[in-house]
Amino acid sequence: MKRMIVAPSILSANFLNLEADLKIVNENADIIHLDIMDGVFVPNLSYGTPVIKAITKVAKLPVEAHLMVVEPQKFYKTYKELGISSISVHYEACTHLDRDINLIKELEMKAGVAINPHTDESVLKNIIRVIDYVVVMSVNPGFGGQSYIPYSTEKIERVKELIEKYNPECKIEIDGGVSLDNIESIAKAGGDIVVAGNSVFGSKDPAQTIRELQGINR
Numbered sequence: 106m107k108r109m110i111v112a113p114s115i116l117s118a119n120f121l122n123l124e125a126d127l128k129i130v131n132e133n134a135d136i137i138h139l140d141i142m143d144g145v146f147v148p149n150l151s152y153g154t155p156v157i158k159a160i161t162k163v164a165k166l167p168v169e170a171h172l173m174v175v176e177p178q179k180f181y182k183t184y185k186e187l188g189i190s191s192i193s194v195h196y197e198a199c200t201h202l203d204r205d206i207n208l209i210k211e212l213e214m215k216a217g218v219a220i221n222p223h224t225d226e227s228v229l230k231n232i233i234r235v236i237d238y239v240v241v242m243s244v245n246p247g248f249g250g251q252s253y254i255p256y257s258t259e260k261i262e263r264v265k266e267l268i269e270k271y272n273p274e275c276k277i278e279i280d281g282g283v284s285l286d287n288i289e290s291i292a293k294a295g296g297d298i299v300v301a302g303n304s305v306f307g308s309k310d311p312a313q314t315i316r317e318l319q320g321i322n323r
């Protein structure tokens with residue numbers, strides 16, 4: 106049995122006191138999740154290079170970037186230089202997805218593919234053989250604090266089947282609306298990594314919440 110890997114989303118942290126929230130994450134979590142939004146692929150903007158640079162400078166954990174942007178290839182080299190260790194791009198944003206994955210891997214970062222809630226997992230059948238992780242979006246990307254879309258759980262099971270068939274090393278990350286109320290079913294369906302924003306930073310004791318999420322076996 107392995108325990109759940111927890112990646113708090115900094116989007117829900119207190120931007121007026123990021124240092125304090127990053128300390129909690131550094132001391133308790135497994136991965137730091139950065140949500141990058143361009144106002145084009147998703148109807149919202151988040152933060153850019155100066156903020157990422159400040160975060161990676163103090164990060165004691167691997168930092169992953171979730172690129173909710175069109176033309177993500179503009180950022181791979183810069184992110185590598187800033188110390189990012191994994192990048193996920195959206196299936197829906199990349200016409201030449203295989204090329205994007207190769208570019209990320211050539212820079213010696215882990216490469217993931219994120220799929221929106223409505224996207225059928227069968228689109229992963231080819232690319233899954235060469236990626237390090239799949240990000241199953243369990244909310245429509247663009248905002249933190251949304252509710253988990255219940256049909257995501259069955260999708261996790263189907264992604265797991267694809268992984269077992271084509272690339273057993275590939276991990277499944279679940280992003281959006283993850284909480285202590287649904288993490289057990291996510292783990293049971295095959296989730297390896299959970300992104301958690303609101304459920305961590307909106308809780309009374311974020312460190313304790315991270316530890317409770319980690320306490321779930323998968």
Ligand code: DX5
Nearest residue numbers: 246247249250281282302303
């Ligand atoms: C949604 C982002 C998520 C989100 C997670 O566009 O990709 O990472 O901020 O936050 P919660 O856990 O609040 O849904």
Ligand code: ZN
Nearest residue numbers: 140171280300
């Ligand atoms: Zn995300």
